[in-house]
Amino acid sequence: MFLDRDGTLTEPRHYPSHPDELVLQPDIGLPLRALQHAGFALVVVTNQSGLARGLLDTAALDAMHHRLRALLARHGVRLDGIYACPHHPDGTVPRYRRLCSCRKPAPGMLHQAAHDLDLDLSASWMVGDSSCDINAGHRAGTCTALVGSQPLPDVTPGVHRATTSDTLYEVVRCFLAGR
Template identity: 70%
Template sequence: MTPRVPTRAQRAVFLDRDGTLTQPRHYPSHPDELILQPNIGAPLRALQKEGFALIVITNQSGLARGMFDTTALYAMHNRLRALLGSQGVRLDAIYACPHHPEGSVPRYRFVCRCRKPAPGMLLQAARDLTLDLSRSWMVGDAPCDIEAGNRAGTRTARVGTELDGHPSPDVTGATTSEVLRRIGRETTSDHER
């Protein structure tokens, strides 16, 4: 009998939604409000081709605040999948935290372990999808994204030119497209070492 060789855990790129994958909107609540950032299809396809799982990690406190319901959230995420699919990109999973300690919807009004900067959504995705966090990236436009990645043990990338320095990401860029391309180059250079 041939012994079973354990499979190596997959790498992932965890992506914040609002302001990273999609253009920034204040509490979007309708699918039409989600508009992809420019030029992200090609670098996302390249990362997927390199074997990265693509996973959305998003705080959605609009649920806790009563601004929209889970039906609207699912509709927005279906649109996000369709928009990316039209560019040849397939999301492996979407994780959304509905909680906020100051929310008006009682079932979502508490301090949780999933709301970024807590690493709960990344850790759950790693368990669910057998991901290697040490070989993965968290990409976002806010300090909470970078902190969540650091706490989960990923490398981190920050979108935007106004960086406050806390915490410091591994990679920065003015646009999501630029950041994704830099991650691709970092990954290539890691293989060449």
């Protein structure tokens, strides 16, 4: 299960740059534990253009992800991986200012995680709160779930299932009930 970070696992914040700014979505522990107990890998894939924009550095991002792991551990949840894209074509930090294959909606982070963790993309789900997340999942060949109130975005037609729900809890409940 590929999971977006901001707005999906954590409450939405505009360019969070400090660990204290990461606050888990309410009632997130139970559905994530259920997925973990069902044998699913839990992998965060997150665009972090704040690096390219100079709003944070890699040490701050590492500290934020350490906090995310600690917050989830309090709920008995362990992440199998965290993949972050630091790039943005309009960034102010030269080494991160570029087009890349990892920034969602491109599927690069999902492909890399699948390779590193030996995951089957066709048996995986991408869960997020934006069209970038859903399109990255479709491009990688996963099923997708949109969390939040926006309508499902237009995506390339195909055989991949897509669903939408207000919360991650509801997405996971429906997912596990339908397995």
